[in-house]
Amino acid sequence: MPALNVPVIDLQPYFAGTPEGKAAVARAVGDACRDIGFLVITSHQIPAVLVERVAKASQQFFALPLAEKRKVDRPRIDAVRGFSAVGEEGLSYSLEAVAPPDLKESFSIGPSNVPDDEYHRGEAAGPHFEPNSWPEGIPDFRAAYTEYFDAMSGLARSLMRIFALALALPEKFFDDKIDEHISMLRVLSYPPQREAPLPGQMRAGAHSDYGSLTIVLPDGPGLQVFNKAGQWVDVPMVPGSFVVNIADLMMQWTNDTWVSTLHRVANPPLDDAARNTRRQSLVFFHQPNYDAMVECLPSCLAPGEKPRYAPISSGDHLKSKFVKQTTLGGTATA
């Protein structure tokens, strides 16, 4: 029987570095990825002050007048950079369902300090190293965002090492596939809901994420996960933790052994206090190097079984998600 709730896993024994500690964490994480695709992590080594700086700079940004935020508007559909306003995106578009747009706005960045060479700037790089745009007038914004992006890159690498152990691979198996990762940091602001949402409208509609893994820091409840029993369950709110989920590319890499699970952000309850509450979450979408090949991992294939998917590069996998969204008239997000 798979676990039906999102487990809380302490990473301390992994970072302590004993073989037994690492193996125990890898076992717990592997079980979570197989059963529900979500886990909450503690002892992750990300300083609380850094989190607070990003949260504060983001609050200042989202409090700006719309015209000011529009100055750093997202440039193109395939370049997830800058600001997207409420009503411009619907996550459930990616599931081919037509639903009203999500009740959220966002600001996104990709990698910074990108070298000016062929790998990063040539045609093959596509939009993956698109420059970031930065709002003016919020002193710590750029520094906080870039430092947080780097901190998340480090945590994602540790998580990928734990994944490797959980998948009976050498611990550093994924290292050279994520050393030029094309991840995205996206801060989401869900405004207070003073008016009732449209039928079917949510803070974020049901969707799965695209890449290898996502690291989420919500500042309040609402995130729900669709478990294997077909129930929506709340992700536990644990102070000082992060929520981690695996995403579509990892599911494909593991030949569907691990699950990229549907999730959504529910509307606040209808009482006045909750309706007046703004929600903010920091979301890091980890995506391997654009040329990393995603092909069935050896430990995910039982004897006599065939891989379910043809090999595909991380960049092409991501592109396929955007193409799907644009044909539906929605805009790509997660």
Ligand SMILES: O=C(O)CCC(=O)C(=O)O
């Ligand atoms: O805001 C959250 O808690 C999660 C948002 C999310 O799932 C996403 O943007 O992909």
Ligand SMILES: [Fe+2]
């Ligand atoms: Fe998501």
